[in-house]
Amino acid sequence: MFHPIKRIVSGALACAVLTVCCTAAANTTPKGDINGDGVVNSFDQRLLLQEQGTASTLSDLNADGTVDMQDADLLWQLSLGALSEDELPTLSSSSSTESTPSSSGETTTSHSTSTSNTTATTAKPTTTTTTTTTTKTTTTTKTTTTTTTTTTTTTKPTAGTTSPGKATLFVRCSDGTVYDNATSQNLQKLLAYIVKNEMGTAKFALYSNEAWKAQTVAAYTHLLYSLEHSSGSTYTYRFGSKPLDLTNSNDKKIYEAAGEVLGVRMVDAGGNAICSYYFGSAAGSTRNSQTVTQLDYIQPVDSPETDALCKKYGYSGLYSTVTYTLAEIKQAVGNYISREILAETKSGKAPLYARSMTGNYIDKSNLYYKSGSSKVYITGRQIREALGLRSASITVTKTSGSTMTLQVMGHGHGMGMSQTGAVIYANEHGWGYQKILKHYFNYENSSWSFAD
Numbered sequence: 001m002f003h004p005i006k007r008i009v010s011g012a013l014a015c016a017v018l019t020v021c022c023t024a025a026a027n028t029t030p031k032g033d034i035n036g037d038g039v040v041n042s043f044d045q046r047l048l049l050q051e052q053g054t055a056s057t058l059s060d061l062n063a064d065g066t067v068d069m070q071d072a073d074l075l076w077q078l079s080l081g082a083l084s085e086d087e088l089p090t091l092s093s094s095s096s097t098e099s100t101p102s103s104s105g106e107t108t109t110s111h112s113t114s115t116s117n118t119t120a121t122t123a124k125p126t127t128t129t130t131t132t133t134t135t136k137t138t139t140t141t142k143t144t145t146t147t148t149t150t151t152t153t154t155t156k157p158t159a160g161t162t163s164p165g166k167a168t169l170f171v172r173c174s175d176g177t178v179y180d181n182a183t184s185q186n187l188q189k190l191l192a193y194i195v196k197n198e199m200g201t202a203k204f205a206l207y208s209n210e211a212w213k214a215q216t217v218a219a220y221t222h223l224l225y226s227l228e229h230s231s232g233s234t235y236t237y238r239f240g241s242k243p244l245d246l247t248n249s250n251d252k253k254i255y256e257a258a259g260e261v262l263g264v265r266m267v268d269a270g271g272n273a274i275c276s277y278y279f280g281s282a283a284g285s286t287r288n289s290q291t292v293t294q295l296d297y298i299q300p301v302d303s304p305e306t307d308a309l310c311k312k313y314g315y316s317g318l319y320s321t322v323t324y325t326l327a328e329i330k331q332a333v334g335n336y337i338s339r340e341i342l343a344e345t346k347s348g349k350a351p352l353y354a355r356s357m358t359g360n361y362i363d364k365s366n367l368y369y370k371s372g373s374s375k376v377y378i379t380g381r382q383i384r385e386a387l388g389l390r391s392a393s394i395t396v397t398k399t400s401g402s403t404m405t406l407q408v409m410g411h412g413h414g415m416g417m418s419q420t421g422a423v424i425y426a427n428e429h430g431w432g433y434q435k436i437l438k439h440y441f442n443y444e445n446s447s448w449s450f451a452d
Contacts, residue, residue, distance in 0.1 A: 197240025279412025283393030
């Protein structure tokens with residue numbers, strides 16, 4: 001998923017108040033949507049910049065004498081393929097002129113992540129193109145980089161090692177409703193609101209509400225993780241469009257489920273919240289964290305989705321199908337990363353194939369662009385984003401002339417907890433929320449534990 005650059009940055013570069021805009025059921029994946037939530041924002045950038053191991057120091061990529069968010073933006077461009085490492089030496093402090101101050105006092109970078117309405121995407125025979133434009137902004141305030149030494153042990157932490165009251169969490173609904181963690185009741189409403197927008201369908205608790213509990217713990221853990229990796233004392237999380245209505249019987253059940261696990265979170269050996277990713281449905285298994293230093297709790301594990309079970313619980317199914325020509329794919333990906341895309345060929349292989357995979361997800365494909373004398377291979381995530389596919393689990397199932405039929409399996413980035421898998425484990429296998437989370441976050445082979 002990420003460009004193979006070794007210069008990386010810690011989460012300390014995040015803004016004082018971070019804003020995440022999410023949609024619960026996006027139909028397309030815009031350019032740069034690393035977490036697969038349907039929008040491109042600071043959260044996607046932090047997936048690139050955070051959890052990269054101990055070598056979390058960003059280089060002065062634009063050579064202006066200061067390590068700041070402009071360098072972070074260059075790293076972001078490198079990850080998208082919009083810039084190559086070979087081009088970095090040509091950059092100097094004059095590169096800062098690419099940004100112009102906005103009326104709000106922030107800086108709007110000219111390299112905004114925007115998917116244009118190109119002929120490649122509109123040429124898709126079976127789907128409708130949606131044009132999504134997201135402007136990424138960075139603050140002009142310089143950030144001080146602080147190096148922190150952490151001693152990691154294999155001992156499981158005890159409960160209560162992390163204080164959930166470190167700072168303030170906010171969730172802002174689209175109708176203006178604000179949820180926070182000022183009191184236990186407020187926190188319960190906050191988490192119930194997120195669970196409703198993430199997986200509030202009544203069928204998800206057909207026989208058991210343990211999947212809702214698992215989602216509550218995963219959401220709370222990730223909120224705390226995001227707060228801990230921000231530089232300020234307030235974390236604002238904008239999510240969804242469905243306010244919590246406690247007069248509604250289903251919302252009341254979600255609220256009660258959240259109350260049963262209120263305050264429970266997953267913490268690492270140092271007592272800090274782990275990066276508890278979650279996503280729609282898995283392609284037979286989850287995948288690794290795709291970071292320079294792999295997270296031991298984000299590793300491939302089996303997931304129980306089948307087409308029939310997905311449909312039973314209200315999804316359209318495990319698979320989706322689209323058709324493209326190789327020329328259309330090359331043009332769409334080329335427009336996406338502003339490069340000329342070439343394709344390797346191999347006897348017995350379809351025009352599009354995987355050079356390497358994690359489970360059923362494409363890591364690197366046979367598509368590439370030239371950077372100097374080197375080939376830079378296009379990732380499954382880049383193909384997914386360029387074409388607006390549901391996941392990076394992509395298989396060519398049929399070729400007819402120049403046209404290929406692509407089968408896409410699952411929905412989302414594939415890292416951490418599969419929400420559909422959690423529903424199936426809870427309702428079909430009788431698993432409790434702890435067993436679900438231990439399974440998806442590789443508990444037996446990592447050093448995290450539950451705290452409350």
